[in-house]
Structures are given as C-alpha cells and as structure tokens.
Amino acid sequence: MSQPWKTERWFTSPWNYLPEVTKGFAFPKEIKIHDMTLRDGEQQAGIEFRKEEKVRIAEMLAEVGVHRIEAGMPAVSRQDEEALKEIVKRNLGPEIFAFCRCVVSDVERAADCGVDGIVIEIPTSRHLIEYAYQWPVERALDQSVKATSRAKELGLYTAFFTIDGSREDMDWLLDFIDKVATQGHMDGLVLVDTMGVCTPQAIGYFVQRVKERVKKPLEAHFHNDFGLAVANTLVALANGVEVAHTSICGVGERSGAAALEDVVVALLTLYGIDLRLNYDKLYELAQMTVELSGHRLPQNKSIVGDGLFTVESGIVAMWLDRCTGPLVTEVFPLHWELMGQNPPQVVLGKGAGKASILFWLERLGLEASEEEIDRLLPLVKEEAMVKKGLLTEGEFRELVKRVR
Numbered sequence: 001m002s003q004p005w006k007t008e009r010w011f012t013s014p015w016n017y018l019p020e021v022t023k024g025f026a027f028p029k030e031i032k033i034h035d036m037t038l039r040d041g042e043q044q045a046g047i048e049f050r051k052e053e054k055v056r057i058a059e060m061l062a063e064v065g066v067h068r069i070e071a072g073m074p075a076v077s078r079q080d081e082e083a084l085k086e087i088v089k090r091n092l093g094p095e096i097f098a099f100c101r102c103v104v105s106d107v108e109r110a111a112d113c114g115v116d117g118i119v120i121e122i123p124t125s126r127h128l129i130e131y132a133y134q135w136p137v138e139r140a141l142d143q144s145v146k147a148t149s150r151a152k153e154l155g156l157y158t159a160f161f162t163i164d165g166s167r168e169d170m171d172w173l174l175d176f177i178d179k180v181a182t183q184g185h186m187d188g189l190v191l192v193d194t195m196g197v198c199t200p201q202a203i204g205y206f207v208q209r210v211k212e213r214v215k216k217p218l219e220a221h222f223h224n225d226f227g228l229a230v231a232n233t234l235v236a237l238a239n240g241v242e243v244a245h246t247s248i249c250g251v252g253e254r255s256g257a258a259a260l261e262d263v264v265v266a267l268l269t270l271y272g273i274d275l276r277l278n279y280d281k282l283y284e285l286a287q288m289t290v291e292l293s294g295h296r297l298p299q300n301k302s303i304v305g306d307g308l309f310t311v312e313s314g315i316v317a318m319w320l321d322r323c324t325g326p327l328v329t330e331v332f333p334l335h336w337e338l339m340g341q342n343p344p345q346v347v348l349g350k351g352a353g354k355a356s357i358l359f360w361l362e363r364l365g366l367e368a369s370e371e372e373i374d375r376l377l378p379l380v381k382e383e384a385m386v387k388k389g390l391l392t393e394g395e396f397r398e399l400v401k402r403v404r
Helices: 053-062 078-090 106-114 125-134 137-153 170-183 202-212 229-240 259-271 279-292 314-322 324-329 354-364 370-387 393-403
Strands: 033-034 067-070 095-101 117-123 157-163 188-193 218-222 242-244
Touching: 033 259, 053 067, 053 078, 053 188, 053 279, 067 137, 078 095, 095 157, 106 117, 106 324, 117 125, 117 137, 125 137, 125 393, 137 157, 157 170, 170 279, 188 202, 202 218, 202 229, 202 393, 218 229, 229 242, 229 370, 259 279, 314 324, 314 354, 324 370, 354 393
Parallel strands: 033 067, 033 242, 067 095, 095 117, 117 157, 157 188, 188 218, 218 242
Antiparallel strands: none
C-alpha cells in the first residue's frame, strides 16, 4: 500500500507514517484482541447480561473475529458459570477465558467450565491491600503463588492481573511480579491501570521497565477515567505488548475501558496494522450490545455512534454534495461501510445552509425558486430554535408551503 493513510475506506494523516514518527515502534508480529465485555463490561453499574444474552454477544464477537473472549467470572453467580460452560460448548473459534480471584477454588471452578485460560487478579498496591482489602501484604503474595500454581496444575493458560499496580512504586511492583513468576506461575502478565490514571508517556515507560524484568508475553488492561484507555492501549502495543484487553463500546467499571471498535480501527487506519477482523460487523455488534445491556450510547461515539454520519452543518452538506463516490473521505475520515455504519444523512436544524435545503427539496421531490429558498432558510433555523431540535419531513413541507 503506497499511501496507507488514504484508501477507498479511510483518509487519515500522512504524518502518522513519517519515519520520524514510526522509528521507535516495536509492534509485535501478532496482536491479539482479548474482549472482556462479558465480565468487566458487565461491571458497569446497571448492566446485567442473562445467559442467553452472553451467548449471543460471544457469537457475534466470534463473527467479528476477536481472538479471545473473557466470558465471565464463575465465582460471581451460577448464571455466570452456566453461561461460561455454554459458550465453551459452542466451540465458537476464539479462545475462551474466565476471570478469577487469586483463590484456589476460583481457579478450580474456572477449570470445571472447560475454559482455555484464566485472567487471575490480586491487588498489587500496598495502600489498596492495606485499606481496601485490610490484608497483610504477605497474604497477597501467598494467595498469588498458591492460586497460580494450581492453575498450572490444571493446564490453564494463566494471565496474572495486577490490580492497581499503576499507583504503586515501580520497583516494588516489579519485585512482587517477579516473586509470583518464580514461586508461583504465570504464562502472561497483564499490565493494569485499574483507575485509568496513567498518561500515554507513563504507559510507554511502564512497558519498557516491565520488559527489562519480566520475560513473559504482556497484555494491556487500561481504564478510561481520563479518556486515555484507547491511547494508552495503542502506546502499549507500539512498545511490544501482544494482547489488548477491550470491551464493546468501552463499557466497564466506572468510565469503562478501551473500546474494541476504537482500538482495532485505529490500528488499521492510523498504524496500518490489519488484524484481519470483520470490521464491517462492528456497528452491528455495538448496536446489539447496547440493546441487550440497556447502556445508552452517545450519538457521537467514535466508530459506532448513530450520529457520526449525520450532517446538520450547511457547509458540510455542501462538501457532501460536491464530494461523491471516492471523494467522500474528504468529508469523513472513515467510510461508513468500513464498520457497517449507516450512510450519511443531511438533517435540518439551526446549522442548516442552502445546500441542506436543496438536498431536502430534491429528496422530497419539491421545487422552489432561489428567492423562495432564501426565505425558507431562516424559517428552518427559527423553527429548529423554537423546537430545540431537528425538523421532521412534515414540518419542512409546511415551511415550503408558507414561502409559496
């Protein structure tokens, strides 16, 4: 691809591909998407997935082509355990993981579900251990060693998950991880920013420091409290992390996590890394998840928001009229077909312009003179202000009648 920033489906910045920008990149040869919608996503207050809903979402994630599905935490409820077993039984294609505490019985319950692996958590900041858990620090290490060792005995791929590690002293955290790796077991290490408090620069440093000490595959699990989860995930991958933890639409604890659709489309269009997913199913996946979860999605949500290709501004409506066919990415950086979105629509509101009026006249098969259009435009703006919203087809027709 001679111009990876510009194709029929996207038009981003050529700056992204300058040697001065990319010279420090160390993306791994293979990147895996580990989707955690069915576990961390369900921890968003008010989201409750039934068994059959979890199965539907897992099936759709498999259609998209994600590599791993974290399908739940069997210790949470009988329904979670049953959903996990059913998803495993479906043999959908992706690896199926369970989430566990560093508790031997949790590990055994996960193994009974037939999963391929586990993400196994323990608090790894001394203040959280002391104040939130009220444990001695030694207990966190002891439980980690025992539970991860049991996971190894049961043949489970074990990704060790360091709760709140990003608010601990780096050297202390690395020593703790090293003890678990040597005294217990880990196949992979999850770098966790539980509270979403790291900058992208700090994440880059974090990855480099861990790679100096830990010779295990690394995974990235970052929260979005400062709106940086996607950026931090991309930085981690660019520094050699192999697995990105994501959730559909970014649902998850508090402000959520790195949005699946944002991470994979950014990799494709901003970095030229094609994960060979079915990107055109992302919008459908998002819509289904929103419906099943009751989660309200902002219409301007990146990649999958319903309003991304809705045009109210008169000048943008003019651009859209003039930039048809392959030129449409002059107006939108991404073509709607890339993620299976709806085609553009021009709407009538306060921001409407002459091009908006012409579009609606043509769409409805109506005619108006130049003078009538000039009179119609301010009426449309005034009506939108009175209504504090967009005009309907019927309201526009009435205004056309008035100017005549």
